[in-house]
Structure formats: C-alpha cells, structure tokens
Amino acid sequence: MNNVKRAFKYRFCPTDAQAAELSRTFGCVRKVYNLALAARTEAWTRQERVNYNQTSAMLTAWKKTEELAFLNDVSSVPLQQCLRHLQTAFTNFFGKRAKYPRFKSRKKSRKSAEYTTSGFRFCDGRLTLAKMSDSLDIVWSRPLPEGAKPSTVTVSQDAAGRWFVSLLCDDPTIKPLPDTDAAVGVDVGLDHLLTLSTGEKIANPRHERRDRVALAKAQRRLAKKAKGDGANRCKARRKVAKVYARIADRRRDHLHKLTTRLVRENQTIVIEDLTVRNMVKNRSLARAISDAAWSEFRSLLEYKAQWYGREVIAVDRFFPSSRLCSTCGTLQDKMPLHVRTWTCDCGTTHDRDVNAARNLLAAGRAVSACGAGVRPQRSSPDGQSAMKQEVSRCEM
Numbered sequence: 001m002n003n004v005k006r007a008f009k010y011r012f013c014p015t016d017a018q019a020a021e022l023s024r025t026f027g028c029v030r031k032v033y034n035l036a037l038a039a040r041t042e043a044w045t046r047q048e049r050v051n052y053n054q055t056s057a058m059l060t061a062w063k064k065t066e067e068l069a070f071l072n073d074v075s076s077v078p079l080q081q082c083l084r085h086l087q088t089a090f091t092n093f094f095g096k097r098a099k100y101p102r103f104k105s106r107k108k109s110r111k112s113a114e115y116t117t118s119g120f121r122f123c124d125g126r127l128t129l130a131k132m133s134d135s136l137d138i139v140w141s142r143p144l145p146e147g148a149k150p151s152t153v154t155v156s157q158d159a160a161g162r163w164f165v166s167l168l169c170d171d172p173t174i175k176p177l178p179d180t181d182a183a184v185g186v187d188v189g190l191d192h193l194l195t196l197s198t199g200e201k202i203a204n205p206r207h208e209r210r211d212r213v214a215l216a217k218a219q220r221r222l223a224k225k226a227k228g229d230g231a232n233r234c235k236a237r238r239k240v241a242k243v244y245a246r247i248a249d250r251r252r253d254h255l256h257k258l259t260t261r262l263v264r265e266n267q268t269i270v271i272e273d274l275t276v277r278n279m280v281k282n283r284s285l286a287r288a289i290s291d292a293a294w295s296e297f298r299s300l301l302e303y304k305a306q307w308y309g310r311e312v313i314a315v316d317r318f319f320p321s322s323r324l325c326s327t328c329g330t331l332q333d334k335m336p337l338h339v340r341t342w343t344c345d346c347g348t349t350h351d352r353d354v355n356a357a358r359n360l361l362a363a364g365r366a367v368s369a370c371g372a373g374v375r376p377q378r379s380s381p382d383g384q385s386a387m388k389q390e391v392s393r394c395e396m
C-alpha cells in the first residue's frame, strides 16, 4: 500500500495585505469557474462537450482581454485548479453521481483557493503562497507528521469569516489494522444520529438540539430583514453563519470519533446509499442537518476504511430496510414513519431502526460474498427487483 494522503487543516490569521490578496484570488477563482461553466453549458446546449484543456486555453485568452486583465493580478495556480475542479464536477455529472454543476455565487458559495506545489513554498514549517512576501501565521493546533511535505494547499474562508488552510500530505504513520471478523450495519435517522445493527443507538452531538433552536431563530431574524437592507442584513447573515459553523464543528468532531471507532472495530461496515438526488425533498432544518451529517459521515468512513484496510459497502436506497423483518424475511406492506416498534407475524418485536441496520448488514454481507470490490448500484439480498418501487426513504 502506498502512503496515505491526508489533509491537515488549521486556522490562520492573515495580515491585511494577505487577506486582500486572498479575497482577490477567491473572486478571480469564482469568476473563472463561472466563465468556464457558462462556456461549457453553452456548448452542452449544442450537444458538444468542452474539456479541461479547452477551458485552460480559454483562460489564457481571457487574461489577454481588457475587461478580464485583472485575472493576471493573482496567482494562476488556483485559477487552473478551479478548472480541474469543474472538470471533476462534469465527470461526476456525466457519471450520474452528481447534479449539473452550479454557478458560484458571491455570497453563498464557499470561498477557497487551491495551490499545487508551483503555487507555494513550504520550508522549516513556514508556508508562503504565491504573490505573497510573508509566510502565513498558522495556528499549528496539531503537528504535521515528521518530514511531511504538502502536495496541495487549500486556503478558505468560511461564512463566519474564519480563515483556514488545509495541507495535503503523505502520512507514513497510517498503516492497515489487523483483520477482524466483525461487521456492522449502520442506519441513519433523525431522532438518533446513527443506529447500529448491534442495537446500539448513537445520539446526535451534545448541544445540537439547543444549537438548532438558535439557528432557527437566527434564520427567522435574517428572513425578516428586508432584502437590500445592507448592514443589518449582513449582520444577521453573519449570525446565522456563526451558529451553523458551531453546529458543523461539533458534528465533525463527533463524526471523527465515531468513524474512527467503527473502522477500528469492524472489518466491514454496511451503510445505506442515500444519494444527493434524494436529499432535496423535505428540507426541514433537522432534515438538512441530518443529511449534511450523513454525507460527511460517509466520506470520513470511506477514507478511513481505505487507510486501515477496511471495507465500506453502500446498499441501494431502494432496498426496503425498514419494512423487512430481519428475523424471518417477511416484507411488510407499509411502515409509516411514526411506527418506532412493530411486531412481525413471526412473533419478533423490532425496534424500527435496529431492524433496518440489521437488514443493511445482511444485504451488505450478500454483496460482499459476491466478490470483493463489487458494489452494485442496486442490490437486494434476494434480487427482488420489485423493491425498486419503494418510495424514497425520505418520505417515510
């Protein structure tokens, strides 16, 4: 196994000049991304495809025009990188793994710039970006691995105004764990963050309920501020961002601990494949937060599984994990959301979520037995295709 690449993220405090340079860079990245997306979209309506190399050539041409000459003021590395990201977004779209890429908005989109090795210098623990004379004042909250050399550096500013730098490095300290026979199914829910097939229920992070109330209040306040009411609206928006950042931080911390534990304890972890497409319905606040937690959980789980030589199996979302009795295999006709426990004709009384997690585990085991590395898009333990007719789980 090759060395594992790992991102190390830190906060930093830019000087005024650095903050100005980075804000300029974020703006140019957004501009180039949107121009390239517009060009690709325009081609797409003519049933043509524009690739990365073509957008790269466009960038060179844009820089030579008078109205876009300002693109020359910032490092070209992040501009090239955002074209690569757009390429990835289109590859995912064509592969039906993502929706059509969207334009970046000045207020709502993540502000970030990615630098490859030609765009920064890292020496004696000091990181200096292109077009800057001073190194960044980074808060080294945890050490980089011995002798680590970052291959990519991403600078970002979150909606609450905090600055972050993420360094992608080889981490030679990560080694696969010894094999184990243990396997677990994991179900996602609103009442509980996760339910395991072992019967264990894992609660949402502490304070989340209270933070959600605070978030709803801040959002109501923001909604009341008239559009265009400059300073007040800006302040209200910042407040929403702050509460959201607090929720996200606590959640990430919680999910890191959970995923590390699950990966250490189990060889195989079976989860449900909730796709992005499925997640836009029913945008209640709790739902939105739960969806965000789920996709974060999955990505943490997948990369840690790769580090430690474990397997994550995602079972199709059409698989009726809630309606199937995990003891006898009988399929119930319906299972409304308010039903938390139920008794099957075979006499077994089930906790709804634990039953679902057990079914996921069984389905995952069946998939796994078909051969390592097989991850069918639509899997069900006994191959019943009728199961696809189940309505999306979000509505249950």
Ligand SMILES: [Zn+2]
Residues within 6 Å of the ligand: 325, 326, 327, 328, 329, 330, 344, 345, 346, 347, 348
């Ligand atoms: Zn039964």
